[in-house]
Amino acid sequence: MPVRRVLARHTKETTMNRVKKILLWVLVAFAIYAIITSPDQAAEIVKTSWSILVDGVRNIGNFFDALLGRE
Numbered sequence: 001m002p003v004r005r006v007l008a009r010h011t012k013e014t015t016m017n018r019v020k021k022i023l024l025w026v027l028v029a030f031a032i033y034a035i036i037t038s039p040d041q042a043a044e045i046v047k048t049s050w051s052i053l054v055d056g057v058r059n060i061g062n063f064f065d066a067l068l069g070r071e
Contacts, residue, residue, distance in 0.1 A: 035042040
């Protein structure tokens with residue numbers, strides 16, 4: 001593989017990593033801003049998200065129990 005291709009791929013991967021890192025920091029900054037400006041609404045979002053996650057895991061467990069005939 002020619003050196004130019006290796007360097008081009010490395011530069012592209014490095015650029016993508018930088019973009020991902022910047023977007024992650026923007027997301028973290030927005031989350032902190034949202035929590036500081038409206039903590040009650042942020043707490044409600046977390047509570048709702050947790051409830052959805054718990055229900056999803058419970059439903060997956062129920063599905064496998066039904067598959068195995070444990071109901």
